[in-house]
Amino acid sequence: MSALLSPEALEARLRAVGAARYHDKHPFHARLHSGRCSKGEVQAWALNRFCYQAHIPIKDASLIARMDDPALRRAWRQRLIDHDGHEDGEGGIERWLRLCESLDLERADVLAHRGILPxxxxxxxxxxxxxxxxPLLEAIASSLTELFSPQIIQHRVAGMLAHYDFVSRESLGYFTQRPEQARRDVETALAYVAAHAHTPADQQAVVAALEFxxxxxxxMLDALHHAxxxxxxxxxxAFEPAAP
Amino acid sequence: MSALLSPEALEARLRAVGAARYHDKHPFHARLHSGRCSKGEVQAWALNRFCYQAHIPIKDASLIARMDDPALRRAWRQRLIDHDGHEDGEGGIERWLRLCESLDLERADVLAHRGILPxxxxxxxxxxxxxxxxPLLEAIASSLTELFSPQIIQHRVAGMLAHYDFVSRESLGYFTQRPEQARRDVETALAYVAAHAHTPADQQAVVAALEFxxxxxxxMLDALHHAxxxxxxxxxxAFEPAAP
Structure with missing residues (x-):
């Protein structure tokens, strides 16, 4: 990648990263959506993934804090609303907590990240x-895994509902809103990257950020799979599932 | 742990952390020193561990930068010397590089952390x-795994020399100096912790730092084992070993 790519070619290059390295290619994902996970494995997945969910607004606020452009800050602010809601009991983090509770994990344990894998x-x-x-360009580019998330969510929800009697449509409420939010978010991030990656080196850094x-x-899935x-x-x- | 422990009792509590959680209890360690690793596994171990070695002086300089006491900075400075040496070709990092080279890894790849596990x-x-x-107390306490390193090094060197024809005493030069250095370092760190952990909460934070x-x-060993x-x-x- 030594010549400057067009915006379309850059997007294609980014999609190729996803095709090779996004976690929908990970064996644990296949296991989860095909019904081969034990309940303990699904619990461990939800508990560990909560640590990621809980840090998303911290990540996004860190990013907003580095933006000089009010319009960009406003666009990015929607992500805080999506995850934290407008009041107690709303937002993506709360919905993920309900998923954990529906799997018989204690809310206080999940909130405290008790038993998560180091x-x-x-x-x-x-x-x-x-x-x-x-650099801000790379920080924004690292969010572009959302290019690929609508599809993994669709597989995950369909697979989990079909295969696990301990999972209900209601408990998966987190996922019903995410694909639309992700499509909107990714537009902002892609437009930023297209407008600000001025050199081949910039574009390479964008690709590397997405790989990161x-x-x-x-x-995260490797650690779950191994444990x-x-x-x-x-x-x-770390969390020890109850004997089946 | 709600009462204040004596220095001896605190040290015993720290040693109990090691007995339960130090990586000499990890299955990959047993595999490595008992000769069950393939050469590719030993290469992957050395390559990945180099990333840790290379960051030790960065970690120690970060720590020195936070110390107000010249005597403590002086004592800690010895660690920089141990790892970086006095000139090119000296020091622990260089000795680890030679171990990697003796395992047929390319020096430039190792230096660039090419192929290490994320x-x-x-x-x-x-x-x-x-x-x-x-807090500085916790930062210093996190170095206390050196309480346990002389023993693991002894097992590792004896085991690797006995079991792998691609490992020589010379290539393991890194380890010959470490036990004595670790004993000296750990005295400084233990004395600091004993003098500065004034409350049960401080002592608990020290224990948690060592657990961390x-x-x-x-x-690190989980990731190696899984991969x-x-x-x-x-x-x-990530690094792909050559076919055996």
């Missing part, structure tokens, strides 16, 4: 630090 | 950020 925390914190420390973010999501699918590998102090 | 990088960065962001550091080391011991789980972009 590797989950390290990956999530790496994302927050990336957004705080890298794919690595974050992939590492909960392969027997005997739950790290000290 | 989970390794996330764990190492979590350690650096911990030391920069947490054990989690860092454990997560290189179980077939088919090398994440996108």
């Amino acid at each position: 590797a989950t925390r390290f990956a999530v914190e790496a994302y927050v630090h990336f957004v705080r420390e890298r 973010k794919c690595d974050v999501l992939w590492a 909960y699918v392969e027997p005997g590998h739950i790290p000290p102090g | 989970a390794t990088r996330f764990a190492v960065e979590a350690y650096v950020h911990f030391v920069r962001e947490r 550091k054990c989690d860092v080391l454990w997560a 290189y011991v179980e077939p088919g789980h090398i994440p996108p972009g």
Whole structure:
């Protein structure tokens, strides 16, 4: 990638990153949506993923804090509303908590990240630090995994509803709103990247930022897979599912 | 742990953390020192561990930068010397590079962290950020895994020399100096902790800092084990060992 790409070619390059590295290619995702997970594995997935969800507004506020343009800050502010809602009991984080509760996890344990895998925390914190420390262009580009999320959500919801009697449409409420939100968010981020990646090096940095973010999501599923699918590998102090 | 512990009782409590959570209890460690690793696994271990080694002086300089006491800075400075040496070709990082070269890894690849597992990088960065962001007492306490390192090094060197024909005493030069350095370093850190953990809450934070550091080391071996011991789980972009 040594020549400057057109916006369309850059988007195609970004989509190729997703095709190769997005976590819908991870064996744990296939396992989850095809009904091969035990309830304990689904609990561990929801509990660990909550740490990611809970840090999304922290990540987004860190990003807004670095933006000089009021219009861009306003556009990005919608993400805070989506996750935190307008009052108690609203927003994406609350909906993810309800998913955890519907899986018989204790709300207080989930909120305190009790029993999450250290590797989950390290990956999530790496994302927050990336957004705080890298150039704004890369920080914004790292959100572009949302290019690929509507499709994974569709598979996940259909698969989980079909295969797990402990999962209801209501408990998956988080996912019903996300695809539309993601489509809107990704437009803002893609437009920013198209307008601000002026050199081949900028475009390369954008691609690398998306690869980094794919690595974050992939590492989270690797850690889950290692701890909960392969027997005997739950790290000290992490969540132990009840015997089936 | 609600009462204030004596220095001896606190040290015993810290040693109990090691007995439960230090990475000499990890299955990959047992595999490595008992000769069950393939050469590719040993290469992946050395390559990934280099990322940790390379960040140790960055971690230590971050820590020195937060110390007001010249005597403490002087004592800690020795760690920079141990890892970076007095001139090119000296120091612990250089010795680790030679270990990697002796395993037929390219020096330039190792220096660039080419092919390391994202989970390794996330764990190492979590350690650096911990030391920069947490209270100095906790930052210092997180170094106390060196309480346990002389023993693991002894097992590792004896085991690797006995079992791998591609490992020589010379290539393991890194380890010959570490036990003595670790014993000296740990005295400084233990004395600091004993003198500055004034309340039960302080002592609890010290214990939690050591647990955090054990989690860092454990997560690194989990990631290696998942990627290189179980077939088919090398994440996108990571080092692929040559066919045996």
